[in-house]
Amino acid sequence: EDQVTQSPEALRLQEGESSSLNCSYTVSGLRGLFWYRQDPGKGPEFLFTLYSAGEEKEKERLKATLTKKESFLHITAPKPEDSATYLCAVHSYSGNTGKLIFGQGTTLQVKP
Amino acid sequence: DTGVSQDPRHKITKRGQNVTFRCDPISEHNRLYWYRQTLGQGPEFLTYFQNEAQLEKSRLLSDRFSAERPKGSFSTLEIQRTEQGDSAMYLCASSLLLVGGNSPLHFGNGTRLTVT
Numbered sequence A: 001e002d003q004v005t006q007s008p009e010a011l012r013l014q015e016g017e018s019s020s021l022n023c024s025y026t027v028s029g030l031r032g033l034f035w036y037r038q039d040p041g042k043g044p045e046f047l048f049t050l051y052s053a054g055e056e057k058e059k060e061r062l063k064a065t066l067t068k069k070e071s072f073l074h075i076t077a078p079k080p081e082d083s084a085t086y087l088c089a090v091h092s093y094s095g096n097t098g099k100l101i102f103g104q105g106t107t108l109q110v111k112p
Numbered sequence B: 001d002t003g004v005s006q007d008p009r010h011k012i013t014k015r016g017q018n019v020t021f022r023c024d025p026i027s028e029h030n031r032l033y034w035y036r037q038t039l040g041q042g043p044e045f046l047t048y049f050q051n052e053a054q055l056e057k058s059r060l061l062s063d064r065f066s067a068e069r070p071k072g073s074f075s076t077l078e079i080q081r082t083e084q085g086d087s088a089m090y091l092c093a094s095s096l097l098l099v100g101g102n103s104p105l106h107f108g109n110g111t112r113l114t115v116t
Helices: none
Strands: A003-007 A010-014 A019-026 A029-037 A045-048 A056-059 A062-066 A070-075 A086-090 A108-109 B006-008 B011-012 B017-024 B031-037 B045-050 B053-057 B066-067 B075-079 B088-095 B110-114
Touching: A003 A086, A010 A019, A019 A086, A029 A062, A029 A070, A045 A056, A045 A062, A070 A086, A108 B011, B006 B066, B006 B075, B006 B088, B011 B017, B017 B110, B045 B066, B075 B088
Parallel strands: A010 A108, B011 B110
Antiparallel strands: A003 A019, A019 A070, A029 A045, A029 A086, A056 A062, A062 A070, A086 A108, B006 B017, B017 B075, B031 B045, B031 B088, B045 B053, B066 B075, B088 B110
């Protein structure tokens, strides 16, 4: 069964303090790994898609990387507006629906 | 890009009542998904449509839940005889099936259901 585990569950950083969020996955075959940002009371907002080990994507202070077993979301010099829950999800080859299996998320709080 | 729209944003109902939620996907998207999210958890897949056909349902979707997508446009999710355990955020997402694969899922802001 496809499974996604994120760690830590919660992370508190000072503004400017860089860190990484982890997403470990087990799937029958990876079609894509997705990162989303979710603000309280809102739906997830798409950030990145990664397809193969070694791939990297960047957007402002965020960089996502992918290996055969896990993905990292690196946050460089975060600002308070980066505070949100970050969700990782996988799309596997079991079925052809495009559905995503999500992890439980990492809630990031960045203090000024 | 008007995004995925969901209505209502909030719904409070008494146990045993029926509720219906609506989702309007991004207009050119042919795939539509319903997810459920409880506090502190990631979204859980409920069901999926390609155009008007419902092609997959999760084991989570009991007989009290039914979803439709008439004419392959908007979708409705109905919950009959609601229970307190149904309290959650119900999220709708849409995507476009491309030759090379699926576009990312784009989510609406959800309907927050509270069953008292």
